[in-house]
Amino acid sequence: MKVLGIETSCDETGVALISDRDGLLAHRLYSQTDLHAVYGGVVPELASRDHVRRLLPLVRAVLDEGGVHGRELDAIAYTGGPGLLGALLTGAAVARSLAWGWEIPALPVHHLEGHLLAPMLEGEFEFPFLVLLVSGGHTQLIHARALGDYELLGESIDDAAGEAFDKTAKLLGLGYPGGPALARLATDGRAGALELPRPMLDRPGLDMSFSGLKTAVLTAVRKGGHAPADVARAFEAAVSETLVEKTRRALKQSHAPALVVAGGVAANATLRAGLERMARERGVPVHFPRAEFCTDNGAMIALAGLRRLQAGCASRAVDADGGPVIQARARWPLAELAG
Ligand SMILES: Nc1ncnc2c1ncn2[C@@H]1O[C@H](COP(=O)(O)OP(=O)(O)OP(=O)(O)O)[C@@H](O)[C@H]1O
Numbered sequence: 136m137k138v139l140g141i142e143t144s145c146d147e148t149g150v151a152l153i154s155d156r157d158g159l160l161a162h163r164l165y166s167q168t169d170l171h172a173v174y175g176g177v178v179p180e181l182a183s184r185d186h187v188r189r190l191l192p193l194v195r196a197v198l199d200e201g202g203v204h205g206r207e208l209d210a211i212a213y214t215g216g217p218g219l220l221g222a223l224l225t226g227a228a229v230a231r232s233l234a235w236g237w238e239i240p241a242l243p244v245h246h247l248e249g250h251l252l253a254p255m256l257e258g259e260f261e262f263p264f265l266v267l268l269v270s271g272g273h274t275q276l277i278h279a280r281a282l283g284d285y286e287l288l289g290e291s292i293d294d295a296a297g298e299a300f301d302k303t304a305k306l307l308g309l310g311y312p313g314g315p316a317l318a319r320l321a322t323d324g325r326a327g328a329l330e331l332p333r334p335m336l337d338r339p340g341l342d343m344s345f346s347g348l349k350t351a352v353l354t355a356v357r358k359g360g361h362a363p364a365d366v367a368r369a370f371e372a373a374v375s376e377t378l379v380e381k382t383r384r385a386l387k388q389s390h391a392p393a394l395v396v397a398g399g400v401a402a403n404a405t406l407r408a409g410l411e412r413m414a415r416e417r418g419v420p421v422h423f424p425r426a427e428f429c430t431d432n433g434a435m436i437a438l439a440g441l442r443r444l445q446a447g448c449a450s451r452a453v454d455a456d457g458g459p460v461i462q463a464r465a466r467w468p469l470a471e472l473a474g
């Protein structure tokens with residue numbers, strides 16, 4: 136079984152080819168970071184236009200490298216949501232049209248299901264597990280019982296962790312996207328030089344909040360007297376310790392036998408080390424994606440598509456004229472996948 140995966144939910148154009156027998160056969164990623172950097176954030180219209188430019192050459196390159204013709208595919212999986220609507224529609228249009236032409240099924244994949252399955256690209260493991268999903272748009276603790284059966288246990292009530300990294304990096308005058316730049320700066324910072332709050336740790340429940348932390352950084356920066364590297368280190372420590380403690384509580388509450396960490400912030404070395412330590416203490420195995428598959432990519436969408444195809448959920452939807460149905464959902468709660 137071979138599935139092509141297409142990811143276009145935000146500012147990365149990702150295409151990958153996966154086989155149930157041989158794993159990942161080829162993958163390509165085009166990042167639009169440089170295009171958006173001058174604006175300090177993603178410009179949706181520019182993102183959509185660039186996906187249009189990049190997609191077909193990437194599809195061709197991936198199929199060539201995998202030595203597969205489109206008609207030999209079993210399905211095309213594409214990110215159906217959530218994300219920027221225009222960006223999603225470019226991927227949906229290309230995927231649905233190619234699938235229609237090659238007479239194969241097309242599968243809309245939930246972007247967050249892609250993220251949380253990404254560690255399985257490194258090796259098989261079983262459901263159930265607890266997921267800490269920490270990306271640019273989401274910070275969630277999810278009890279994953281089976282494919283498509285996801286219970287949201289807690290989430291950030293304001294900024295996502297990645298968003299907080301990016302906004303704090305901006306305050307410190309670092310470029311966009313700021314998460315990796317802030318993490319690099321933090322390695323030069325001194326531990327304990329500045330103390331920042333651990334938001335919502337004094338409250339029960341698994342919800343989190345990161346916008347106050349950004350304000351605390353702003354106050355410290357305005358007051359002056361702190362080296363930027365010390366501020367970066369204090370911020371990273373506060374976010375990591377908060378996430379580790381909430382994840383520890385979620386493991387206890389859910390009795391999940393394993394932990395999966397996914398999304399762009401899962402690439403953060405301090406967070407990884409903290410989560411690994413906590414999981415070791417609890418005797419729970421922890422699975423991370425490889426660094427390049429933490430952020431958006433086509434491989435995770437191809438994998439999620441393959442799993443869904445194996446579970447028997449493909450669609451061949453055509454409209455009244457027999458043409459492909461092009462649909463995408465900007466908002467799509469993970470819990471709606473059930474049933
Ligand atoms: N080493 C790192 N340390 C901290 N944050 C990081 C690191 N690497 C990436 N990030 C952050 O990860 C985020 C991007 O991750 P990802 O691509 O998963 O998010 P997204 O796709 O924009 O959001 P979503 O998947 O929720 O729609 C950015 O906010 C970026 O700053």
Ligand SMILES: [Mg+2]
Nearest residue numbers: 250270430431
């Ligand atoms: Mg993402």
